Amino acid sequence: MVKDPVCGMEVDETKSEFESHYGGKSYFFCSDECLEKFEENPEHYIANAA
Numbered sequence: 001m002v003k004d005p006v007c008g009m010e011v012d013e014t015k016s017e018f019e020s021h022y023g024g025k026s027y028f029f030c031s032d033e034c035l036e037k038f039e040e041n042p043e044h045y046i047a048n049a050a
């Protein structure tokens with residue numbers, strides 16, 4: 001499981017359809033809403049991710 005950097009929910013990376021790549025890493029999301037928010041401002045969410 002990985003953390004959705006937008007809402008903080010745990011996401012199963014083997015099942016998630018919502019994936020984005022940024023800075024050489026893969027990020028997974030619970031929904032297309034979170035994915036869109038991330039892609040609008042990835043630096044913001046990466047900085048806040050634990």
Ligand SMILES: [Zn+2]
Pocket residue numbers: 004006007008009029030031034
């Ligand atoms: Zn989410």
